[in-house]
Amino acid sequence: MRVIAVIGRSACSVAESAAAEEVGALLAENNVAVVCGGLGGVMEAACRGARSRGGFTIGILPGNDRSSANCWISLPIVTGTGQARNIAVVRSSDAVIAIGGAYGTLSEIAFALDSGIPVVGITTWRLAESDAGPVPIHEAGTPREAVDLALRLAAEKE
Amino acid sequence: MRVIAVIGRSACSVAESAAAEEVGALLAENNVAVVCGGLGGVMEAACRGARSRGGFTIGILPGNDRSSANCWISLPIVTGTGQARNIAVVRSSDAVIAIGGAYGTLSEIAFALDSGIPVVGITTWRLAESDAGPVPIHEAGTPREAVDLALRLAAEKE
Amino acid sequence: MRVIAVIGRSACSVAESAAAEEVGALLAENNVAVVCGGLGGVMEAACRGARSRGGFTIGILPGNDRSSANCWISLPIVTGTGQARNIAVVRSSDAVIAIGGAYGTLSEIAFALDSGIPVVGITTWRLAESDAGPVPIHEAGTPREAVDLALRLAAEKE
Amino acid sequence: MRVIAVIGRSACSVAESAAAEEVGALLAENNVAVVCGGLGGVMEAACRGARSRGGFTIGILPGNDRSSANCWISLPIVTGTGQARNIAVVRSSDAVIAIGGAYGTLSEIAFALDSGIPVVGITTWRLAESDAGPVPIHEAGTPREAVDLALRLAAEKE
Numbered sequence: 001m002r003v004i005a006v007i008g009r010s011a012c013s014v015a016e017s018a019a020a021e022e023v024g025a026l027l028a029e030n031n032v033a034v035v036c037g038g039l040g041g042v043m044e045a046a047c048r049g050a051r052s053r054g055g056f057t058i059g060i061l062p063g064n065d066r067s068s069a070n071c072w073i074s075l076p077i078v079t080g081t082g083q084a085r086n087i088a089v090v091r092s093s094d095a096v097i098a099i100g101g102a103y104g105t106l107s108e109i110a111f112a113l114d115s116g117i118p119v120v121g122i123t124t125w126r127l128a129e130s131d132a133g134p135v136p137i138h139e140a141g142t143p144r145e146a147v148d149l150a151l152r153l154a155a156e157k158e
Numbered sequence: 159m160r161v162i163a164v165i166g167r168s169a170c171s172v173a174e175s176a177a178a179e180e181v182g183a184l185l186a187e188n189n190v191a192v193v194c195g196g197l198g199g200v201m202e203a204a205c206r207g208a209r210s211r212g213g214f215t216i217g218i219l220p221g222n223d224r225s226s227a228n229c230w231i232s233l234p235i236v237t238g239t240g241q242a243r244n245i246a247v248v249r250s251s252d253a254v255i256a257i258g259g260a261y262g263t264l265s266e267i268a269f270a271l272d273s274g275i276p277v278v279g280i281t282t283w284r285l286a287e288s289d290a291g292p293v294p295i296h297e298a299g300t301p302r303e304a305v306d307l308a309l310r311l312a313a314e315k316e
Numbered sequence: 317m318r319v320i321a322v323i324g325r326s327a328c329s330v331a332e333s334a335a336a337e338e339v340g341a342l343l344a345e346n347n348v349a350v351v352c353g354g355l356g357g358v359m360e361a362a363c364r365g366a367r368s369r370g371g372f373t374i375g376i377l378p379g380n381d382r383s384s385a386n387c388w389i390s391l392p393i394v395t396g397t398g399q400a401r402n403i404a405v406v407r408s409s410d411a412v413i414a415i416g417g418a419y420g421t422l423s424e425i426a427f428a429l430d431s432g433i434p435v436v437g438i439t440t441w442r443l444a445e446s447d448a449g450p451v452p453i454h455e456a457g458t459p460r461e462a463v464d465l466a467l468r469l470a471a472e473k474e
Numbered sequence: 475m476r477v478i479a480v481i482g483r484s485a486c487s488v489a490e491s492a493a494a495e496e497v498g499a500l501l502a503e504n505n506v507a508v509v510c511g512g513l514g515g516v517m518e519a520a521c522r523g524a525r526s527r528g529g530f531t532i533g534i535l536p537g538n539d540r541s542s543a544n545c546w547i548s549l550p551i552v553t554g555t556g557q558a559r560n561i562a563v564v565r566s567s568d569a570v571i572a573i574g575g576a577y578g579t580l581s582e583i584a585f586a587l588d589s590g591i592p593v594v595g596i597t598t599w600r601l602a603e604s605d606a607g608p609v610p611i612h613e614a615g616t617p618r619e620a621v622d623l624a625l626r627l628a629a630e631k632e
Contacts, residue, residue, distance in 0.1 A: 264429075272419035284444040
């Protein structure tokens with residue numbers, strides 16, 4: 001099962017929500033499961049989009065029970081470990097699509113890059129070049145571009 | 159999706175492996191997904207049994223990549239948090255079936271009971287009565303009995 | 317710095333609280349730091365006892381800030397990982413003294429035994445013999461006996 | 475006990491090591507404990523500096539035992555939860571000083587900012603302005619400037 005993470009804020013903008021929903025729908029059309037942090041905002045929109053196309057969605061939750069999962073989650077994983085679940089969200093995926101996002105999203109981008117998992121961003125964090133060279137966040141202009149890029153990067157990684 | 163955890167040692171006995179395989183097969187026949195710690199022994203046998211009946215298996219891994227997952231895992235969740243993943247294994251399930259097991263399994267039984275998740279055991283840990291009354295580990299004599307009991311307890315819990 | 321964990325319920329009995337306070341005081345008199353889960357009940361009583369003798373107390377907290385720490389904690393460690401901090405409490409110690417306790421305490425005993433860290437118990441969990449032989453929870457009748465035993469076991473382990 | 479985190483790579487440059495050692499020494503001179511990830515490189519240098527001035531150092535380790543701690547750690551905390559310990563390093567501190575650093579350090583900066591803990595950087599990550607406004611990483615030119623700034627920010631936070 002190919003799995004792509006969609007990450008972003010639980011309190012997101014209308015534009016971020018629309019982008020996330022389209023990303024989710026396109027991933028499902030490509031038979032790719034969506035993994036996310038399981039809560040609202042970008043996470044919920046991505047799952048709603050995926051389910052609208054018959055997709056499969058995994059929510060890796062920070063809390064101690066399933067009640068916090070958004071209603072479009074097919075499979076809730078209840079970690080009980082708070083934001084340590086951010087690590088699991090990205091490490092369980094073949095590629096990551098970041099949509100907007102605040103510091104929690106930044107931590108997920110950091111863990112993904114640390115693990116060699118490709119990151120595609122739609123108006124997300126931009127990092128200045130570091131000692132290790134340019135930071136490989138692949139910028140995409142549209143949901144379709146982001147999904148195409150993420151699928152290609154995931155395939156190349158195999 | 160109904161999900162039942164199968165827990166036990168990665169280095170298990172032949173009898174435990176046979177029991178786990180039958181448990182996995184019976185869960186799949188009942189359209190229940192198997193969640194486990196994703197490694198070998200009881201975990202692997204349960205997944206092999208489930209897959210032999212077309213079932214779905216989730217492996218919640220302690221390490222940092224998928225390479226440690228047994229080959230019968232449909233969906234690896236890569237937590238990167240070591241044995242803290244034991245919490246996720248039981249909290250993500252509707253009921254737990256423990257087969258044999260050492261101290262890691264005991265920690266999972268403790269977290270399940272702490273969370274009010276029913277635990278069925280096949281020759282697993284027996285806990286002396288505590289101040290809080292008898293410890294509700296439901297003993298089962300056979301894999302079929304364990305699966306029937308776990309399904310009934312999971313249904314009652316809803 | 318020698319460190320001994322004191323574990324037990326946040327909602328404990330008067331007898332457990334008295335035992336924990338005496339254990340904490342005796343550890344401090346022996347120049348041993350107390351590590352615990354940082355919250356109330358047994359944890360708070362052990363810290364209060366230690367501080368009454370000028371001891372040093374470490375609280376490994378489940379939540380996201382220091383506000384939940386009991387007021388006798390010298391050094392709060394804020395893990396943000398919920399009950400996964402139970403692992404850190406026992407693995408950071410040279411020996412564990414369990415006083416009473418419910419399922420959370422049982423998970424800590426399991427992680428300690430799994431890590432080869434000696435466990436001394438005062439009216440705590442009793443585990444039936446497993447396949448691996450008798451479970452090495454050393455029972456102590458009094459706080460002094462528990463502290464003497466824990467100190468000896470910690471020294472032997474070196 | 476005032477606690478300031480020093481974060482950076484385990485495989486650091488000579489300049490980063492020198493800066494970290496001076497930061498550690500200055501923190502100890504100000505009676506501030508150093509918390510870090512407990513391993514080598516920047517972490518080890520900061521601890522060595524602190525200990526050279528009689529300081530107290532806390533190493534929050536990712537692994538399962540103390541053997542990976544650098545030899546300047548006064549108190550090892552053994553989390554067993556891999557990089558989830560990055561959360562604990564920053565959340566247990568009053569302020570964070572980042573020296574250089576790769577993606578692990580970036581995740582720590584993200585968690586610190588997410589928690590409202592002030593971050594001072596010496597040639598560390600620079601984040602482009604986000605929707606939420608400029609990212610508050612306070613740049614310092616020298617170890618002394620970094621320590622003065624961190625102490626002031628920690629005091630203001632109270």
